[in-house]
Amino acid sequence: MLKQLLTAVRITVISIVIFGFVYPALIWGIGRVTWPNQAGGSYVRAHGRIVGSRIIGQLWTRPQDFAGRPSAAGKDGYDPTATGASNDGPDSSALLARVRASLKALRSANPNAAQGIPIDLLTASGSGIDPDITPAAAYYQAPRVARARHLPVATVRRLIVAQTHQRTLGILGEPRVNVLELNLALDRLH
């Protein structure tokens, strides 16, 4: 029995070296050579500085920018150091009150929208840092963004088409638009 206990300690030590240190270090080493951008955090540069990460959603509030989804991450939302969701149940009065408030705010901010409000703009994401919105959510905001930027709506809509990522292999996931990339593409139009 004592022999087994001693073996347990030794196996623990040597396996920590292999699986706890060598393995992650090996992956890190390969990543630095082959995919330094992704391994480093997929930072996006614009206007000569880093403005965020491609895979991490941000809070957008200016009328000339497309906005992302509601977020429950951190105090103001979109805090990558406090990821998480509302965890409101489907019959939670807090959830319904929040949706009602979002409905009102979106309607007053987008008086010229052509269609109903897509559900992703009213519901908080799982991570709180969802970088994407559905194409419908982008089209919904197009008239507001176009007016604020003095652009024809058709131009903005064409940009959304160009920025839409389709399903992988035609069946995996859902079509989506990366909000940071879309807003950067808008900036480049000027």
Added chain:
Amino acid sequence: MTLTGWLQAVLLFLVVLALTKPLGTYMHAVFSGKRTWLSPVFAPVERIIYRFSGVREDDEMPWYIYAFAMSAFSLVGFAYLYTLLLTQAWLPLNPQHFPNLSPGLAWNTAISFLTNTNWQFYSGESTLSYLSQMAGLGWHMFVSAGVGIAVAIAVVRGIARSGRSTLGNFWVDITRVCLYVLLPLAAVFALVLMAQGVPQNFNAYHTVTTLEGRAQTITGGPMASQEAIKELGTNGGGFVNANSASPNENPTPLTNFLEILAILAIAAGLTYTYGLMVGDTRQGWALFSAMATLFWIGFAVIYHAEAAGNPLMHQLGVHGGNMEGKETRFGIAGSALFAEATTATSCGAVNAMMDSFMPIGGLVPMVNMQIGEVVFGGVGSGLYGMIEFVVLTVFIAGLMVGRTPEFLGKKIERREVQLAILAILITPILVLVPTAIAVAFPAGTATLGNTGPHGFSEILYAFSSSNANNGSAFAGLGGNRFYYAATGIAMFFGRFFEMIPLLALAGCLAGKRAAPAGAGTFSTSSATFVFLLLGTILIVGALTFLPADALGPIADGLLLHSGRTF
């Protein structure tokens, strides 16, 4: 529901099916000590490990030594992680200067990883140093998965061997599974994840200024390496709080698909390994079919419930499926598929928040855990959990026809049935008793995130998950000292009070001589048997948990559809 949503599920299933035989064959070779194509790389490492640890490869262990070695290894692992979490502030690789964990949280987290549960009362990105993550949690992700598979293999050896009372060598089994199975798969998967955008660095968090002039702190860490083993080992402990919902851990629809595949692949492959070990691959396919049937039922119900959406939102003029707590890139189908896979197995990673699922969408994951995670199940634990039910089914079938029950030629007698029942009964005891205690005392209801039946569901889910060593949560439930202690106890006993009786059962079976099958032998690979097995699983699960589920998700669903809010 959409056609593409269904096609995504069908494609996943076909890939799992296609991998089952090659992966199962490979694992069989690994556990029989045969040379594999990876031996030139790993055999020297294996020898170094044995020499360093004083392991003799041909030392066979009876079941109680096997169980003792497994327990000793787990105990040492617990002490190590507990100490690491309590001292991380003074150790390197902590660029954010996170303080030491509180003893309660460290205790809960250490048990959680030791038992392959990975329940998250911690928030990785704001609590744990990179050292704690990779050398603490990450190491446990390999070895706790390895322990599960080793025990499953030992149990199958007990069934397959005849007149020999030993079950193999625990140290050899755990070394081989971690080295030859988990490590190469994790390394390849980690590289794919990294190419898709999962970070792998040791940088301090970086605060950037967004285009709108706000500060945003981007996190980092060795995430890709951890994410890979998190899914492959059905561990499920997120590097960050939001787990696989976070784009850091799961950035694209492709990574989502591969993560679900990684959760299921080894557990599915083990059914084939089982078939090879008992000398009849139809036995393995019979288990696979039972598992696949339950998998499809579960997925269909979740997908339907989530795609139908929330009637209370529809009344506000908002249409579409339930997107609260879900990510845009995965949508409803990708989230439903992940939820089914993660609770059918003991993974517990989540890519969408179950607490915000529709009541019936949340019921299915709960039932998956309550029936013991035998739908592919955790790596190893799914197989030995299913074997419990097989023994019970064989016994019930024997009673029905009035013959001494036999399983693969071995008589199932009083002691075997007692041990199987003991392992099965531990689940309801560890789920229902703590739930009742939690409801009765203020400490149990103080940290609920929701009220009404949904609040009760949060508690029931927490104990279903911790006992089943799953680790997913209705995450509205917050941690306090009551839950640190209560879920810790449920995780511990849920793991070891299932493994040890099963090893004892295997020990009994190993010593028996197999009799050749006769005309009256009840086949355990026929469609009739699969049907009976499914019946046993559902009746044992349904009868035991139906009253509790009726008070939680079922009441929740009925009230929601009558327009009641809480």
